[in-house]
Amino acid sequence: MSEILNSNNNTQNTDVKCFHCGTPCNEIDIVVEEKHFCCNGCQLVYEILNQNDLCNYYDLESNPGYSLKGKRKNQYAYLDNENIKDQLIDFENDDIIKISFPLPSIHCSSCIWLLENLYKLNTGIQQSRINFTKKEGYFILDKKTISLRELVEILDSIGYPPAINFGSLDEKEQPQKLSKTFSYQIAIAGFAFGNIMMLSFPEYLGLEKGNFKQIFSYIMVVLSLPVIFYSAKDYFLSAWTGIKEKYLNIDFPISLGIITLFLRSLFEIFFLQEAGYLDSLAGLVFFLLIGKWFQQKTYHQLSFDRDYKSYFPIATNVIRDEKEIPTPLNKLVVGNLIIVKHQELIPADGILTKGKALVDYSFVTGEADPIEKNIGDKIFAGGRQLGKNIELTVNKNVTNSYLTQLWNNDSFKDSDSQLSKFADKVGRIFTGFILSVAILSLFYWVPKDLSIAINVFTSVLIIACPCAVALTIPFTYGNIVRLFGLNQFYLKNTNVIEDMQEIDHIIFDKTGTITDTSNTQISFNGKMTKIQKNMVLSITNQSTHPKSREISLYLNEFEILEIDKVEEIVGLGITGKIGNHNIKIGSAKFLDQRHSDNKGVFVAINDEILGVFTFQHQYRKDFITIVEQLKKKYTLSILSGDNDSEKQYLEQYFDHLLFNQSPQDKLDYVQNLQENGKKVMMIGDGLNDAGALQKSDAGIVITENINNFTPACKGIISANKFGKIPDYLTFSNKSVNLIIAAYILAAIYNIIGLSFAVQGLLSPVVAAILMPLSSITIAAFGVFSSNIVGKRYL
Template sequence: MGKPCVHCGTDCGKNPVVWDEKEFCCHGCKTVYQILNENRLGAYYEIQPMSGIRIETGQPLRKFAFLDLDEIKDKLADFRDGNTVRVRFFIPAIHCASCIWLLEHLDTLHPGISHSTVNFPQKEVAVTFRDDQISMRQLAELLASIHYVPEITLEHLDRKKIRKADKSLMLKIGVASFSFMNIMMYSFPEYLPGGDLLEQKFKHLFGWLSFILILPVVFYSASDYYVSAFKGLKHKIISIDLPISIGIFALFFYSSTVVFSGQGIGYMDSLAGLLFFLLIGKWYQGKTYEALSFERDYRSYFPVAVTRLSDQCETIVPIRELKKGDRILIRNQELVPADAVLVKGYGSIDYSFVTGEALPVAKNQGDFIYAGGRQVGSSIELQVEKAVEQSYLTQLWNQGGTKKDKLSLNNHINFVSQYFTAAVLLIAVVASAYWATVQLSVAIYVFASVLIIACPCALALTVPFTFGSTMRAFGRRGFYIRNSDVVEKLYRITTVVFDKTGTITLNRKMDVDFIGDSLGIEEITLIANVVRHSSHPLSVALKEFLPHASELMPERYEELPGLGQTAIVNGKRINVGSEMFVTGQHTSTTMNESRVYVSVDGRQAGYFTFSNSYRQGLPTLIEGLKKRYSLHLISGDNDGEEKKMRAIFGDEASLHFNQSPADKKQYILRLKEKGENVLMIGDGLNDAGALAESNTGISVAEDVFSFSPACDAILEAASFDKLEKLISFSRTSFKVVRRSFIISLIYNVIGLSFAVSGKLSPLIAAILMPLSSISIVAFATLSIGWFASRQLKKDESVR
């Protein structure tokens, strides 16, 4: 044997390909190694040594020529604006951390690639690129050249759910079923009294017929187990499929020896039954997981609303109710929820949520705007051209996560699962060695039973299904989290930081008054036509307070976070915002209300006062949180309500006022530097930076919501007073995980004790193994449902 290939780990044999004093099994692997090192991507091998896939030289790239057709490119593209294109490719070869690392550094391989993200469970890579520098075909060929060959079929073009795996599994079950029934028929006489009296020639015949029938079962129906076990070994991972594969071959070779010696059929019937029930269990597991899948319906709770226009009336509706032909109003910094055409106003669309590029794209009336863009500037009106794909928006949100907090639970489980499998192999060898001194046939029986009955699958499934069920329970109660990892993040928080305006205050119940020079009808109209373009809570309240005014389109409009708005309307400059922004001064007088100052063409007209109304249940919520967490309030408002806030938050809370967006972000960073695990709760407007820097960010949604990709969760305003219970429920989820571990360990201990003693056949083990996984999944799911119905009571649900 030769040395292992530096790229893929395959034996290089006697004639390796040598380059840079390193040995490769073929020229293909050498080429990939060269490409990665020439582009400074050598760290690919540091993540998981020899993690590459063996390259078959001479792979035809001509098969991607169809990607030059405009019709095909348009169907595959998720997004296209000018030369910027976003496409998702299904790549079956994605299999490890090194794959993810390499595919998320494609921009290093070609300057035309902006960025790329990997969806590991779906084996998809989403790539944003410029088609004037690299075409879609060239992108596919680049991926193929490093052996991540995109699989593009008609189902992918039509965005249909692919179920090839189900068809393949059903065929394998069919083959196993046919062989199992026939082999059982041949072995039936041996189970009857006097079975040993069966004529030798029939024993010999039935043995060979059983041997022929078992071959397609062992080498076709069970092939997935061998492939998985081999891939695991190649990457130095002991997967659960390894002991199963060893057990299958142990029974097969022993039974083959019995057949060749003319003594009968050995354990051919048990082996056929074992594989049949393993495959049935695999199929049933898939069906069970599909039925319990939390991702199937949690998207329907996505609490993002939009303003729909009808006969000049504005109605706020959930985005899931939008349909083709609806006319919608998008204000400054609001998300475009569906593919649409611009029918009024001038668009400046920030597609960074989709493409990662922050430079706004100018749009005129009649131009097409893709879902996921964000309007920067004055309001625009759009006509929806395509039904809302909430799965697309939530996928963008999920991929937009930038926080790199280390979550330890899954890592611990994977660690335990690997050592568990190694321990099972050791137990099987020791038990079979003992029984070999008693009776060889029993030793083979015990060896196979031990390998099959012990299963770490339940351990591995506990966390995703427990946290996934928690995610669904949250969604039903108006708390929508980015992904299931957020459950663990909530469990680990030590500090809670609140924003004030729009977070703990009500947007729609503010008493508004004006102090200053009397405003004329024209000035009121001008001010109304500025504030209507903002989704800031004070702007929304001011718009509702002002009398209905004729609509005027600003010539120039700009909203400065934390400061205010400025625009030119009918040739006059209108400034609306903080005292410093509008007047250039800051008085130190303590005020008991929020103020918004206005100036018209340089004339300081006065200011609007807003007396805040606080969300229902705020004192109770704070009282519950401060028992466990350190509390902080950071607000852009003045300190006029400090006494009121101190009475609610208590003496130990830290209260900070007159904080700019940058100040809020720095405050979160300082808390993290002290070792705090920070939960930030804001409205996603002036605190997007703080939400992004926190360990966990929650955005409070009330009516039209300025969706912030920086947040980890969205909380409907109606559920605000339930926040402490929702956070506490993450601890309940961890309790369910621990109990599931205990159940799984008890099952394995009992099962192994019966298997080691020779009292458990491989056939029964094959039936029990998938049932154990299904029972753990059912326990986790039902437990979360049961606890949620009691801790998050139905009458507290917002739905």
């Protein structure tokens, strides 16, 4: 076994990094076998791996682990509950269990190696496979040697806790099946395209008519059937849905073009013994599908549709006959007595029956300071208990609680369509134009020659099939979504770019959005000697209260003294005795400073007030610069769930400021703006913004860690890119010019094609050259132009 040689608090080792996770070992430096660790958690993981000969983990990448500092061990007793187990397991028989779950901590190749070698830790794990892009693990367990709970506890102990939450109880979605169908569709279209072109070679080369040529034509017809009825079916369905709703979308002219192409080709092949345009048909469908595929770049590891269910735990402990029984959240009923432990989430609204609650609601309401509650008080679901264990009687079902009822609002039921609004608009104008050209030329030719008239009419519909128009948006915006992704701004789909172009009003949340909750500024007003500072540090060091921790960190260069007595009074402060000095640290109320409205933490030694610590959440680094940039173009608002203590400061930057806003208030505010014709962007971070994010035209979530929970939104931006928001907006605004340029290019192709068509000169060879050529140039233009413009702004 390894031996702890040295464990002390020193600040000299600033350049020493934790062997496990790479965090600098400033406060704590544990040295084991000449390796440094930043906390016990990291050291423990190392020891587990070392014992089991798994230290390859550290060879593949340096400092591969996740910091376990301040991470609390999760409780997994509920995994013994058959009811919960059944809902999580994929497959079970007498011998084995197959299960998969998301493992958000996966981030490097060492992770893959370790997790796929889990069988070395426990022989009951028969197989473990990792899907890195989805951050998922698939496990096969031998039921006799290991239980599900043991597996999860092993994963948790080595720093890969699975994300099991209330949402896991829902039916698992099967998006894979959809993407497989799509692969088949592309494959068939590509196969048909290549082979029909090859079979058309005799025609292209102008070889003499022979028996073979006729047979080839029939093979082409056979090949084109799956293209029409399988690969292209989504376009017909979409166009049909549009017609039913009396709305012409971009898929309508596409479908019209495909059908005309197909029918005319059949006519030529069977009645005129000619070649037809089946090569162009297959090529058209193939390019359209490629465009769709390019557009569908998805971020597997991110989810844009999360609701409160992914934030809430899967189970809670119900007290029955003085015993704690793990119960799935969906089985929780009014009247249940539940116990919520230190650092656990309160799963349902209830009335406090035992203990003192100190609840951190910053994520769900935006209030920065924890709130204290006494026995008999109502407690709302969603907060995190910071104090000791409490018991509460549930008085509302989980789905009807104060917070979660927000999700019953209608705006959460909207499903957004995949079709681009701009392309639809252009498509409609285009369809009208094409139909009139086709009909005009029909009228022109009918008196002269009926067969030429029909030829011209169909040629116009074929050549004008808006292939180029339909490909512009997928390739240009698809590439922009990719570029944003490289810059840690992840969009749900390409339509968000269009939504962002229309924005004229931007709303910011305060706590966690424009302030950085992980970075609090502390200042001390008053005077303390070095010895007094030592005393204060010694006392605060005993407490886990966030403010005590902040103070400890602030004073961390001082010495810790021997304490005789320490007592923490929840919601008020902490008191202690060192030698013959009485130290009192806490709120104004705790120290009898009734006249003071200071919300800081007071310090008194031997009843003499020495001063007060004030806390201020730091605004994000580029806050002022970006607000000043955005102000020129947009109306800016602040909607905060917090109190208005910082109103005065913020007033100089924002046009509208509202404080003490409930999640519902925020939603209503957005709705009100929209009713007045505004296009609103909401930038938020927590569940309290969920309604506004959903309702707004573009809801963007800002997050410190992409793996963390984020409420449903259209885009996720990494917090360190906060200062780039104005640039991102400018880029998406400029991108509309690229689309227009590409449309002009497409129009030129169409005019050339139409000039052939109206004269009745369109031959299969001309179509076979013109159509792929236009598709490829449009796609290339979209990608290259967005790359060039992107370089300027990103």
